[in-house]
Amino acid sequence: xxxxxxxxxxxxxxxxxxxxxxxxxxxxxxxxxxxxxxxxxxxxxxxxxxxxxxxxxxxxxxxxxxxxxxxxxxxxxxxxxxxxxxxxxxxxxxxxxxxxxxxxxxxxxxxxxxxxxxxxxxxxxxxxxxxxxxxxxxxxxxxxxxxxxxxxxxxxxxxxxxxxxxxxxxxxxxxxxxxxxxxxxxxxxxxxxxxxxxxxxxxxxxxxxxxxxxxxxxxxxxxxxxxxxxxxxxxxxxxxxxxxxxxxxxxxxxxxxxxxxxxxxxxxxxxxxxxxxxxxxxxxxxxxxxxxxxxxxxxxxxxxxxxxxxxxxxxxxxxxxxxxxxxxxxxxxxxxxxxxxxxxxxxxxxxxxxxxxxxxxxxxxxxxxxxxxxxxxxxxxxxxxxxxxxxxxxxxxxxxxxxxxxxxxxxxxxxxxxxxxxxxxxxxxxxxxxxxxxxxxxxxxxxxxxxxxxxxxxxxxxx
Numbered sequence: 006x007x008x009x010x011x012x013x014x015x016x017x018x019x020x021x022x023x024x025x026x027x028x029x030x031x032x033x034x035x036x037x038x039x040x041x042x043x044x045x046x047x048x049x050x051x052x053x054x055x056x057x058x059x060x061x062x063x064x065x066x067x068x069x070x071x072x073x074x075x076x077x078x079x080x081x082x083x084x085x086x087x088x089x090x091x092x093x094x095x096x097x098x099x100x101x102x103x104x105x106x107x108x109x110x111x112x113x114x115x116x117x118x119x120x121x122x123x124x125x126x127x128x129x130x131x132x133x134x135x136x137x138x139x140x141x142x143x144x145x146x147x148x149x150x151x152x153x154x155x156x157x158x159x160x161x162x163x164x165x166x167x168x169x170x171x172x173x174x175x176x177x178x179x180x181x182x183x184x185x186x187x188x189x190x191x192x193x194x195x196x197x198x199x200x201x202x203x204x205x206x207x208x209x210x211x212x213x214x215x216x217x218x219x220x221x222x223x224x225x226x227x228x229x230x231x232x233x234x235x236x237x238x239x240x241x242x243x244x245x246x247x248x249x250x251x252x253x254x255x256x257x258x259x260x261x262x263x264x265x266x267x268x269x270x271x272x273x274x275x276x277x278x279x280x281x282x283x284x285x286x287x288x289x290x291x292x293x294x295x296x297x298x299x300x301x302x303x304x305x306x307x308x309x310x311x312x313x314x315x316x317x318x319x320x321x322x323x324x325x326x327x328x329x330x331x332x333x334x335x336x337x338x339x340x341x342x343x344x345x346x347x348x349x350x351x352x353x354x355x356x357x358x359x360x361x362x363x364x365x366x367x368x369x370x371x372x373x374x375x376x377x378x379x380x381x382x383x384x385x386x387x388x389x390x391x392x393x394x395x396x397x398x399x400x401x402x403x404x405x406x407x408x409x410x411x412x413x414x415x416x417x418x419x420x421x422x423x424x425x426x427x428x429x430x431x432x433x434x435x436x437x438x439x440x441x442x443x444x445x446x447x448x449x450x451x452x453x454x455x456x457x458x459x460x461x462x463x464x465x466x467x468x
Contacts, residue, residue: 047229047260092266111223113196138178229260251277
């Protein structure tokens with residue numbers, strides 16, 4: 006996500022951090038480089054000009070605190086200004102005790118139907134009773150596509166009646182939503198290749214009939230600042246209350262997200278960050294600013310872990326590990342848990358500081374295929390081999406490798422990884438509680454008490 010822009014800004018601020026003093030000339034040079042990086046990221050020129058002017062004004066008026074390096078103060082100002090630029094999502098004004106129609110709008114190919122299902126699943130998890138309806142009678146099998154997605158994720162969907170017009174479907178959907186006491190009705194309108202009067206007239210009629218609580222425009226982030234033009238065209242006909250940016254995970258530039266709010270006034274509400282049904286994030290300007298500046302996204306990482314990892318299984322596996330009963334079945338469980346988190350590169354970019362090593366991570370080809378290969382190796386073993394890895398000698402390794410479609414070296418690497426983990430667990434077991442406390446003190450640079458909240462100590466710097 007915004008990898009190209011992030012890499013450039015990290016290099017710019019790393020260079021700035023190497024300077025002792027931040028003179029006006031140094032600040033001008035830095036802001037000139039930031040300006041070029043933003044323009045290359047396809048951010049609209051008026052937005053870039055306003056952003057740079059705001060940063061320079063704040064930086065010039067700041068007294069640098071003695072305990073903070075001047076470069077860190079500048080980075081903080083850029084971070085805060087970036088956060089202001091991205092804006093804050095508008096809280097949804099849900100109508101209580103009645104149906105809340107939500108109109109889904111957008112051009113063809115932006116991922117509107119898929120996003121409709123993702124949004125329905127998101128609100129369903131929040132405890133809302135959700136109904137979906139496809140009003141797209143133009144694109145072949147569009148209505149069937151939404152029905153399939155509804156079945157996959159156990160979301161209610163208005164049945165398809167051949168020959169019905171969009172306005173008729175909308176009327177029937179509203180009636181079904183009222184009778185069924187639904188909280189939310191998602192109306193997936195037809196995508197359009199361009200803005201034309203006939204289809205816009207149809208949308209206006211649907212909007213007048215449904216009186217939607219929200220009218221959300223789905224936009225492809227890869228369009229860059231062209232998304233601004235799309236929003237403006239729709240706004241001429243229908244009041245847009247929010248935007249959803251899709252394919253944000255494939256957008257290395259960031260022009261759409263950074264231009265949209267300031268140019269149109271429309272708040273970004275959600276980000277589509279992948280193909281999976283769960284790959285929809287509530288937009289958070291601070292977290293996105295953190296990612297852009299290479300500060301990671303710890304909150305996002307924790308949320309992903311809490312959602313995807315089976316806490317009970319993890320606790321059981323940890324108990325077995327601490328008791329010295331760790332075997333390859335446990336390792337298989339750990340591999341599956343990690344794999345469930347999603348794309349490994351994306352997860353690593355959420356860790357603070359890892360963005361600096363983006364190029365090395367790319368070169369290392371760290372992807373989920375490694376985990377799948379490890380899973381295949383363990384699954385090619387017999388139950389006895391998984392419980393007692395020590396019996397796996399040369400002939401067994403050859404058989405396992407053939408069964409998993411890998412080399413013997415791959416099997417050896419996995420077994421070595423298992424041995425290392427088992428050895429660490431044995432050491433932890435021998436230490437006992439007091440030994441573990443001693444280890445924690447060492448890890449916290451001798452400030453063990455402060456680590457547990459009894460003071461203001463800090464961890465040693467990580468190189």
